[in-house]
Amino acid sequence: MDIETCLDSRIIHIKSDIELIDVKGQFISLAAPIRLTGQLRLTDDLRQILACIDNEVEKLTLQIGVDEAGRGPLLGSVNVAAAILPSAWSGLIEMQTLVNTPLSILTDSKQLSEKKRDKLYPLVQQNALGYVVAEIPAAVIDQINILQATMLGMRLCTEALLVAVAEQIANDTSSTSYNLQAQVLFDGNRCPELDYLKLSSFGISESSIDCQAWVKGDARHTSIAAASILAKVSRDQTMYHLDSLHPQYSIAKHKGYPTRVHMEAIKMYGVLPEHRRSFAPVRRVLENK
Template identity: 65%
Template sequence: MQCRENHIIQIERAIEQVDIKGQYIQLAKPIHLSGQLNITELLAQYSIHPTQSLASSTLQIGVDEAGRGPLLGSVHVAAAILPRTWSGLIERQPLKDTPLSILIDSKQLSEKKRDMLYPLVQQQAVGYIIADIQAAVIDQVNILQATMLGMRLCTEVLLEAVAKHLTNIKQDVSNMSDAMKVEVLFDGNRCPDLDYANLNQLGIAESSIDCQAWVKGDARHTSIAAASILAKVSRDKTMYALDAEYPKYGIANHKGYPTKAHIQAIQDYGVLSMHRRSFAPVRKALES
């Protein structure tokens, strides 16, 4: 990014109810979302001049998760918007000679490199958001639906913040589809069902949003890789906090995954409130 005085807004939301296909569901625990949007860079890159047509502009959002497999703790989902020229296929090296030049799929990086990239992604991203979906919600709706819900909410809340600033740039722009297109790239083999009715009320037409599912997308697209770093490191931070609170469980080592040491710790010390009771090893421990 160019050096300029940036106007950054913080995004903080706690979602207690969700509308799924017209039905409101009270969540067992709130889903907390936090992030930020760099308004200066957003406007500089996607609204250079108020009189300029933006029909060819495409804002790319990458979305990924971390923590679907563990028996313990939250699943974290993140969405990230990188600078336009940094967004693209990793193999084309759009990040060459940038502060994020070593960014690839978080699973291919050492923890040290992930920890180094985490603040860099936050600093360099045009915008990002991270969702924390707790174990109680995972047990309530199942891990797949909890992950899809996190992906949906990250996308919608970030788009809401973007739309607030981009839809008012031109007086003759009635909705975001007249100004620009949005690509939302989800890691995995499916896309969540967005609340298009609500997005339309914000000035974002369904026709302006192109949702794409990319298998192993975190190794293919820079924006998904950036989201992968945010989701993975933010989840690790919660695991280290739990390890400090419950040192006997060895959480810093297994990070909630079903290792032999973790299963043994459950047998020796019992099930914690943050364990996912719908997962078989935890359920069996409770039954025994």
């Protein structure tokens, strides 16, 4: 993972193209790279979380929300995002923890208009203590299936944030021991299996990670909702780029979902490299050529 530090603003940029993944000790070569992008902002709030007392063990607690966008479309990537909000902003949406903050309108991205999502997207980036977005391309979805691709994206985003935090602890503190406690909230009904061997090399133990699955979590918890905005808008941006390259497919209108217009375009113009060939509607078109 490439980590760059901007000294003026104290922002650690997270950038990585993942081509190999370790699954229970076996390395798998991916059909296409998974791109991770994000940052960790070294604010006073984050520094309070990271603060250690010399020669003592102090618990450090992080709350990370994780969500995805784009599991259903026939075209393009599935995007996953993880976000750490300021501690005072991280909590149940119904408790109105975001009142009088720049993210006051934040909720499940599916309940917001595109205009509101686009407004929130830079605000989440600017105000989150840290975030990572993973773009898992169609070739990887076809290789390992959409569920596993989504779980892999959730795993990689979570690990990238945890590693960035752990490295910052090592850089910022003189304590020889610390106990980083992390609560990771995944939208949905299951949690990915993290690479705890890798995390242990950064001083993060399996027992210190509390992974929780939250059904409809993007409408329940602010951190998951923040991640949902990052995942949804980043994917939409990719769809708009594809639309500019292939205007005859009207991608900007359907975002890759199996609408009538999309299916007619596939039959008329063919299957694009970005189409998910393992999905039945696309597979049938290919079989009938």
